[in-house]
Amino acid sequence: MRLVIVDDYSGVAEWAAKYVCRRILDFQPGPNKFFTLGLPTGSTPLGMYKKLIEFHRAGKLSFKYVKTFNMDEYVGLARQHPESYHSFMWNNFFKHIDIDPLNAHLLDGNAKNLVEECDLFEKEIKKAGGIELFIGGIGPDGHIAFNEPGSSLVSRTRVKTLAKETIIANARFFGNDVSQVPTMALTVGVGTVMDAREVMILITGAHKALALYKAIEEGVNHMWTVSAFQMHPRSLFLCDEDATLELRVKTVKYFKGLIHVHNQLVEDHVDAPAGISMAKQLSTEN
Amino acid sequence: MDCKRNAVIRLWDCRILRDGALQREDLWMRNGKIIDPEKLFFDERRSADVEMHCPFIISPGFIDIQINGGFGVDFTSCTATTIGSAVALVRKNILAHGVTSFCPTVITSSPALYHELLPHVKRARGGAHGAEILGLHLEGPYINKDKKGAHRLEFVQTTLPNGAVDFDTTYGDLGDTSIITVAPELEGGMVAIEQLAKRGITVSLGHSDANIDLAQEAIRRGARCMTHLFNAMPQFHHRDPGMVGLIAQSSAANLQTVFYGLIADGVHTHPATLKIAYRAHPKGAILVTDAISAMGFGAGIQFIAGVQIEITGNHALIAGTNTLCGSIATMDRCIRYFLEATDCSIVEALESASLHPAQLLGISDRKGTLNFYSDADFVVLDDHLHVLATFIAGECVWQGEKTNFVPPKC
Numbered sequence: 001m002r003l004v005i006v007d008d009y010s011g012v013a014e015w016a017a018k019y020v021c022r023r024i025l026d027f028q029p030g031p032n033k034f035f036t037l038g039l040p041t042g043s044t045p046l047g048m049y050k051k052l053i054e055f056h057r058a059g060k061l062s063f064k065y066v067k068t069f070n071m072d073e074y075v076g077l078a079r080q081h082p083e084s085y086h087s088f089m090w091n092n093f094f095k096h097i098d099i100d101p102l103n104a105h106l107l108d109g110n111a112k113n114l115v116e117e118c119d120l121f122e123k124e125i126k127k128a129g130g131i132e133l134f135i136g137g138i139g140p141d142g143h144i145a146f147n148e149p150g151s152s153l154v155s156r157t158r159v160k161t162l163a164k165e166t167i168i169a170n171a172r173f174f175g176n177d178v179s180q181v182p183t184m185a186l187t188v189g190v191g192t193v194m195d196a197r198e199v200m201i202l203i204t205g206a207h208k209a210l211a212l213y214k215a216i217e218e219g220v221n222h223m224w225t226v227s228a229f230q231m232h233p234r235s236l237f238l239c240d241e242d243a244t245l246e247l248r249v250k251t252v253k254y255f256k257g258l259i260h261v262h263n264q265l266v267e268d269h270v271d272a273p274a275g276i277s278m279a280k281q282l283s284t285e286n
Numbered sequence: 287m288d289c290k291r292n293a294v295i296r297l298w299d300c301r302i303l304r305d306g307a308l309q310r311e312d313l314w315m316r317n318g319k320i321i322d323p324e325k326l327f328f329d330e331r332r333s334a335d336v337e338m339h340c341p342f343i344i345s346p347g348f349i350d351i352q353i354n355g356g357f358g359v360d361f362t363s364c365t366a367t368t369i370g371s372a373v374a375l376v377r378k379n380i381l382a383h384g385v386t387s388f389c390p391t392v393i394t395s396s397p398a399l400y401h402e403l404l405p406h407v408k409r410a411r412g413g414a415h416g417a418e419i420l421g422l423h424l425e426g427p428y429i430n431k432d433k434k435g436a437h438r439l440e441f442v443q444t445t446l447p448n449g450a451v452d453f454d455t456t457y458g459d460l461g462d463t464s465i466i467t468v469a470p471e472l473e474g475g476m477v478a479i480e481q482l483a484k485r486g487i488t489v490s491l492g493h494s495d496a497n498i499d500l501a502q503e504a505i506r507r508g509a510r511c512m513t514h515l516f517n518a519m520p521q522f523h524h525r526d527p528g529m530v531g532l533i534a535q536s537s538a539a540n541l542q543t544v545f546y547g548l549i550a551d552g553v554h555t556h557p558a559t560l561k562i563a564y565r566a567h568p569k570g571a572i573l574v575t576d577a578i579s580a581m582g583f584g585a586g587i588q589f590i591a592g593v594q595i596e597i598t599g600n601h602a603l604i605a606g607t608n609t610l611c612g613s614i615a616t617m618d619r620c621i622r623y624f625l626e627a628t629d630c631s632i633v634e635a636l637e638s639a640s641l642h643p644a645q646l647l648g649i650s651d652r653k654g655t656l657n658f659y660s661d662a663d664f665v666v667l668d669d670h671l672h673v674l675a676t677f678i679a680g681e682c683v684w685q686g687e688k689t690n691f692v693p694p695k696c
Contacts, residue, residue: 079328080324086324086328087324090324090327090328094327095312095323095324095327100333101326101327101328101330101331101332101333102331104327106328
């Protein structure tokens with residue numbers, strides 16, 4: 001595991017976007033070689049999307065040969081609803097970039113047969129050759145996607161009933177009316193994300209500090225589902241200073257000492273061939 | 287530009303007038319309509335066939351609800367044989383000024399002339415051949431003799447004993463008429479207004495001596511607009527505001543929005559007056575050109591219908607006199623003047639020439655906005671509101687010569 005600690009939210013946004021950009025460019029995607037990206041929604045990754053759009057506008061990055069798979073979507077919420085994850089992805093990312101709509105995959109929370117929809121999603125991921133880089137955020141209770149406490153750590157894409165706490169927390173997006181908040185969601189499983197070749201988890205803010213501590217300093221535990229990624233061969237936790245408040249000083253110091261190494265992962269290659277090999281070398285060690 | 291059927295066109299990085307703001311957004315269209323790109327993306331999983339960088343202001347196409355002619359022709363002076371070509375000439379030439387639909391206006395005339403002309407002016411879709419015809423605006427002859435303005439006294443009619451039936455008798459078939467300007471104080475006027483409104487014809491009050499109470503009564507009966515505010519109506523007086531007073535009341539007095547036409551040519555209405563009206567009731571302002579045949583001509587002497595007219599700057603005068611003989615301002619110039627005179631925002635100026643007239647005519651579901659599923663009638667403008675190009679139903683129907691705007695090629 002890597003832990004990258006940067007100063008603040010905007011630092012996380014920029015580092016994450018640079019990393020995604022670097023990975024896509026180094027992959028050299030093309031018509032017969034698509035880069036597959038797993039994507040989250042929410043306020044944490046929003047800054048990263050903004051940066052990625054900037055890179056695209058500046059002509060540095062194209063999504064023409066990128067396939068995306070989103071983590072989750074509410075069940076029964078109209079797709080056009082401003083809180084749907086379709087709306088989020090459209091307004092904050094897809095409409096600004098050059099991705100082919102055929103390559104943007106989102107779970108349909110209004111599908112007639114939800115179980116089938118979930119199975120189909122798993123098949124689509126397989127068909128795309130698996131996910132190269134899955135990006136996730138976590139909740140204060142350490143959930144990844146809608147894999148809330150107690151979710152199986154080998155779970156696959158499925159229908160989940162949301163925890164009461166999540167529903168109450170989400171009411172602020174639905175006019176503070178709890179009855180309007182969807183009570184179910186479709187979500188990729190912990191196992192689905194574990195299958196990705198690389199996982200990057202974004203964590204910002206003091207309210208997520210406990211979750212980060214549970215994720216990396218305690219044992220693997222299904223009550224903090226994000227802790228499962230301790231078992232992943234290539235995982236990267238990217239956080240701001242506030243999110244480290246519950247970590248041991250020793251942990252923080254150790255990883256901050258490595259920042260110059262980690263920063264090489266996102267630097268532009270001065271000398272392309274040598275740079276690529278450097279990044280490759282770095283990205284294989286953990 | 288001749289785009290294939292079903293081709294999706296995207297103008298990107300525009301500043302689109304939508305929901306009361308200039309939004310940095312992309313404009314997507316297909317088959318002449320504005321479309322929702324989010325639905326296209328998720329439902330059809332399609333992207334654009336043609337893309338074009340368009341970093342300009344995009345406004346809904348302008349709608350001129352009062353235009354008597356222009357470019358050398360005057361509708362009311364036409365005959366059955368010339369009216370068709372006159373309308374064709376005007377609708378083609380107003381494209382350069384951003385006008386994508388209009389109401390050809392015929393002023394007070396004899397019943398014989400109405401019967402002769404009206405059957406030749408039908409509602410018609412717009413395109414490269416010209417702006418859409420939304421239906422006629424008949425201004426008079428049911429007006430007050432004392433407020434006739436330049437209308438011919440001998441044709442003015444002052445009673446409506448049979449209500450709206452009198453309109454049918456005078457005009458003939460009203461199937462292609464959208465607006466009638468009428469003075470509510472005429473005998474039988476109120477009943478006629480009520481009947482016209484029920485038939486779906488927009489009633490505008492004008493050439494009238496009505497006081498504010500009478501005007502309010504007319505609004506309650508279904509009138510929706512005032513024709514060229516301040517002109518041909520009682521002067522505003524602080525104890526007796528006259529019909530003009532409606533602009534202060536339409537928001538307060540449980541009346542539906544009362545609209546009012548303004549000629550913002552810098553000649554017919556003083557800038558201070560424009561500002562007073564606009565500040566009192568911004569949502570009701572409708573910019574009209576009220577243009578006469580000399581609109582579209584440069585400075586110099588013109589002969590129109592045998593009368594020598596001298597054009598200098600914004601003024602059209604009967605040669606050798608100081609007598610104004612109508613507005614010669616084009617719609618885009620009126621908008622720029624209005625913006626400057628009233629200190630309103632660009633959005634408000636543009637909406638006064640697009641959204642408001644569409645709302646008056648009850649067609650804002652397809653005209654006067656750039657909402658999804660509206661007609662793709664729009665104007666591409668620079669920051670100073672000069673027209674760069676005009677589109678009707680998604681097709682570029684006019685573009686300036688000296689601009690860097692290049693319409694999309696399919």
